[in-house]
Amino acid sequence: MSKLIGNLIFGQSGGPTSVINASAAGVFTEALKNDCIPKVYGAAYGIRGILEEKFYDMTMEDPKELELLKTTPSSALGSVRYKLADPDVDDTDYRRILEVFKKYDIRYFFYNGGNDSMDTCNKISKFMQKAGYECRVMGVPKTIDNDLYGTDHCPGYASAAKYVATSTMEVYHDARVYDTPMVCVLEVMGRNGGWLTAATALAAYKGAGPDLIYLPELVFDMDKFIEDSKRIYEKNNHKLIVAVSEGVKDKNGKYISEYASDLALTKDSFGHAQLGGTGAVLADVLKRELGCKTRAIEFSLLQRCAAHWASKTDVEEAFTAGQKAVQYAVEGTTDHMVAYERSEKNGKYFCNYVLVNLSDVANTEKKIPREWITPDGTGLTQDFIDYALPLIEGESSPPIVDGLPRFAKLKKVLATK
């Protein structure tokens, strides 16, 4: 394919992860050394930065700080949740993007995100094609939810999984410290896919994990949950750890977190109404049913930003995914997302960087295969363990100053209009 000379803009979109900036580092360092790309821009707050003509000139950044992005959590450029309209209904945003691309001679547009972001990326790609504007559009995957179609796993997932599994092991030890009843419900992120909650099974595999795991892939049955819990609580000398995805729903499609307002109407035996998210609801139910103190622990934002305990495999792969996106695009690829293909080299896990059509990725969710969930629906099989273990291999943390992480500090010099 022909050599395309022009500027590059990269945007981060959707919920952040520990390694989304590692992909940014990959894109920026690779693009900055490429002759085809005179200017490299970072969009402030994703697609909104492009619409508002607010983007940073990455050539102005200290290369050392760009390198530090590799171990800096969150989205250094700022992220956004912005859904583009169907261009056949309203093409205002698309025309504006085209205008900005022309003005800044953007010939490489890269977007980093999950399902919704790949939909945005796909729509822009198709619009540019239709408009006859030559622009290489590449998706760079990202999501702790691990639910993107066409890739073996997603950048960000492994680091969150490593953190969740490690913290679960630690809580397992801590929670067993007294010779008294102990019931603990761990709430893990994941609205539709249970991949991250499943990572608690890695702790169980190491003998220090939950007794019961509930995923949004299956309908949540409160009666069965109570029955399962009671059985294990009695069998295990009044110890029980449950892990649950925030997104579990009952057979009517009602989120378990929504049970909170029903529970608020009644009081427990201690005379308190205790509410909160999914974990808090289940902890409250178990308090009533088992008649003992229970505790809900929500990993909350911590699980997606714990760069101090990231997977080295994940960080390296996320960085490489960014590099590969640039390399593929410069070589002529457009309208694709970089994806991971699992392979083996000398009997060991190895990752290939392949391409998937953006149209195929957009808005398709990948869930945990039913056969990886135990028949009774409360655990993961060895297939899942074998899938996940290589991904969490190796420890990555930022450089440390005064015993604390040194994260990247960007100058964020706005590109001149």
Place this chain on the structure above:
Amino acid sequence: MSKLIGNLIFGQSGGPTSVINASAAGVFTEALKNDCIPKVYGAAYGIRGILEEKFYDMTMEDPKELELLKTTPSSALGSVRYKLADPDVDDTDYRRILEVFKKYDIRYFFYNGGNDSMDTCNKISKFMQKAGYECRVMGVPKTIDNDLYGTDHCPGYASAAKYVATSTMEVYHDARVYDTPMVCVLEVMGRNGGWLTAATALAAYKGAGPDLIYLPELVFDMDKFIEDSKRIYEKNNHKLIVAVSEGVKDKNGKYISEYASDLALTKDSFGHAQLGGTGAVLADVLKRELGCKTRAIEFSLLQRCAAHWASKTDVEEAFTAGQKAVQYAVEGTTDHMVAYERSEKNGKYFCNYVLVNLSDVANTEKKIPREWITPDGTGLTQDFIDYALPLIEGESSPPIVDGLPRFAKLKKVLATK
């Protein structure tokens, strides 16, 4: 002093930390190589294990596993919250303990814990003296609360502080990812002392911490809190991070967490009643006052068991404290707690291991000096930063297998009765 030959028993008491087992490792490895101490026992669940004659024969353990205790969180022997009666009122437990000590020829009794545990240790020490039974009683300090009298700081504090400060920095980055209003309340452990909550000031010192910090050392004034929050929220482009100790109270001595039931009676503008601990209450108040989505993050058990990100300084000191307790006792000391004395060597922080009378330590709580809290009561001064930074120096984590921690696995062979 005379050489005392006899067996040693060590117990862990109170809430666990990331390094309580490091002190156990120090005691066990030092005692096991000492000729004066033929048998080394570990009490199951602290003082209860002694009362019930349930303790483990530590000579049966694999030395490699004892070494691994150094990086294993929680209390490997099991802990307990058990308050001994005043011996003048009821000496049943004390007589039982004396009986067990005689039966097993226990001449070294070491107890690892915080204020209450040092009280237990002190009472037993005095009883043994009164009974004329020669037994060297030593306290080994421990508490993430950092509130023990007579020691510069407490084993366990620094690791929890390092984790809290690091996680706060990570959350700071994550929470700022969107260009939308963001209000986040971090709830940190500490009923009476704010030492651990103050650790969030280390994150602020690094430019990525809370805007407001509320400690139980000062009366919590809800009106002032709302006023402070509104001011910063407006000034900081609708971004606000608050850190609060779980134990803050209003001027009537009512815990802020107890406000939950009052709030439950009313609904917020979204029609939800949202409850929980101190952080959740404040997040709920701010949601109503600022009219935006707010989030409470509770570090919960995670903050006291995160051995994957412990302070190397803390781990080494906790281990040495255990060793020193054995050395001091063998040399003739009894009725004391090992304490940390801050010193300097070549212009750098250095820790001396000194002795404090158990009577002085028992039940005395050390709080943050008022002059280390900023005049407006919502921050910490440079004095606190200078105090805390050397303590969190260095990173300690357990050996890693398959990308996950390998914690100690004890055989726990019960001593034959």
